[in-house]
Amino acid sequence: MMKAEQIGIIDMGSNSIRFVVYDINEKACYKEIQNLKVVARLSSYITKEGIMSKEGIDIIIKTLHKFEEVLADYSISRVKGVATAAIRNSKNKQEILKAMRKYSNFDIKILSEEEEAYYGYLAVTNSTQLEEGITIDIGGGSTEITYFKDRLLQHSHSFPFGAITLKNQFVAGSTPTKEEWTKLTSFLKESYSSLPWLQDKSVPVIGIGGSARNLALVHQNIISYPLSGLHQYQMSTVDVTSVQSKLSGLPLSKREKVDGLSKDRADIILPAIAAIEELLYHVRADEFVVSNKGLRDGIFYKLFLEPLNTSHFQNVTEENFYQLSINYSLNITKHKNIAVLSSFLVHELLHHELISLTSEDLDLMKWSAKVFYIGSSIHPEAKSQHTFYLLTNQAIDGLSHMDRLAVAFISSFQSKSSLKQFAKPFSDWINKEEISKYELLGAILKFSHGLNASDRNVIKKIKVSFVHKRTIGLNIFHTDDPFFEEFNATKYKKHLERVLNKSIQLTFVPI
Secondary structure, eight states: OOOOEEEEEEEEOSSEEEEEEEEEOTTSOEEEEEEEEEEOOGGGGBOTTSOBOHHHHHHHHHHHHHHHHHHTTSOEEEEEEEEOHHHHTOTTHHHHHHHHHHHOSOOEEEOOHHHHHHHHHHHHHTTSOOSEEEEEEEOSSOEEEEEEETTEEEEEEEESOOHHHHHHHHOSSSSOOHHHHHHHHHHHHHHHHTOGGGTTOOSOEEEESHHHHHHHHHHHHHTTOOSOOOTTEEEOHHHHHHHHHHHHTSOHHHHTTSTTOOGGGTTTHHHHHHHHHHHHHHHTOSOEEEESOOHHHHHHHHHHHGGGTOSSOSOHHHHHHHHHHHHTTOOHHHHHHHHHHHHHHHHHHHHTTSOOOOHHHHHHHHHHHHTTTGGGGTOGGGHHHHHHHHHHSSOOTTSOHHHHHHHHHHHTOOOHHHHHHHHGGGTTTOOHHHHHHHHHHHHHHHHHHHTTTTSSOOEEEEEEEEEOSSEEEEEEEESSOOHHHHHHHHHHHHHHHHHHTSEEEEEEEEO
C-alpha cells in the first residue's frame, strides 16, 4: 500500500505558467485532477540588457496569488515549483526569486539546462515503450534536446532559443517571409550541427510541449483523424512539412482560427515547427512522435518513483493497464483467468494449425484480456459500446494509436455485426484482414469469458481432442460444477465457429 496524497507542481515557463495537481491513492494509482494555465509570455518582458522588467515580475506574483487561492481547495501535501529559461537567463533572477519568496508562499527553484532536459526525457521514457529516440522540447525561450538509448539518457543539450525568441529574432511581422524563413532554417541547421551526437541517428524524434501538441492537433483535423488523444500520435516528416506549408500560407488572422491551433500560439507556431522540421531532416528521422507528457510530468514521475528507489516503470504498458483496472474497479483475478484460458485455447489452435497469429497479435490479445468488457463498470447492458468508447477516447501509455484501436475492437467484441459497426468510421485506417483478426481474437476472449461465467475459476484447462474436416472437439477440464460455464460457452462458441469455419463440440471433463 502507498500513502495517499496530492502533489502540486508549478511549471513557470517562458510562454505560460501552469499549476497542476496530481492525486495518488493507496493502490499507487495516480491521475491529474487539475491543470490551470496562465499565458504570461515572460520572455517578452526581458529587456535588451537581459533584465526582466517590473511588469514581468508583477505578472509572476499575481499568477502565484491566483494559484494560492486554488490551492486552498485541495489537500496538497507538497508543492514542487520550477522555473525555466525566462527566469534562468534573466540577469536579475535573484531579484525575481526574492520577490517570489517575499510575496508568495511558493518556493520556486530555477532549473538548470541539464535538469530541464532530464525531466523531459524522464516524461517520455516513462510514458512510451520507445527504447531509443531524440526528444525536442520547444519552450518560449529555450529548446531542450536529448538522445536516449535502451531508455537511458545518453546526451542532452539546451539551446538558448525557443518559439518566442526565434520569432523575435527572425520574423518581423506575423508571418515569415521567404528570406526570413531561409535565415531561420539556416540558423537552426547550424545549431543542430554543433552537436555531433545528433548526426544521422535515424531514430524517432519525440516532440514535447505545446507547439508539438498544436502541430499534431492541426494535422489530425486536416486528415479527419478518427481516434481521440495526442500522446504517441505519429507523423511522418512529410506530414510535418504539409502542416507547416498550410500555416505558412495563412495570415495571422486566419491562422488564429485554424482548428487545433491555440490562438495564443498562432504567432509563434511557425518558428516552432521550423525547429522540429529541421531536426527531423538533420537526424534523418522516419517519424515524429508527439508526447503529451512533458517537464511537469517528468517532475511528477521523479517524485512518485523516488520512494521506490527507481526512476522508471519497469514496463510502461503493464503499469498503464494496471492503472486502468484500478480506476475502473475491474476484478483483476477475473481478467487474469480470462487471459489464462484464452492462452490455453490459442496454444491449442496454433498447435493444430487451425489459426495463424504473430507475436504482436498475441500481445494484443494479452492486453485486451486485461480490459475485456471494461465498459461493464459504466453499465453492464451496454458493456460492449462503453468498452469501445472508453478505449478509443483515452490514451494508453505504451501503446501506439493503432494498437489501442485494435485493443478496443478486441476487448469490446460482442459479434461480427457489432464489430463491423464499430469499424465503419475507421474504414480508411484498417483493412478486411485486420478486421478478421480482431474477430478471431475477440471471439476467443468472449468464449474464454464465458468459461469464467461464475467467477469461481472452475475451468482449469482446454485441449483440442480431435480435428475433422468440418468439426473440432474441445475438452474443457474443470473442478467444481461448471453449470454456468457450460451454458455460456455453448452460447458463445458460435462466434468462434464462424471465424474458424468449423463447428465446435464441447466436452466438459471433471478433474
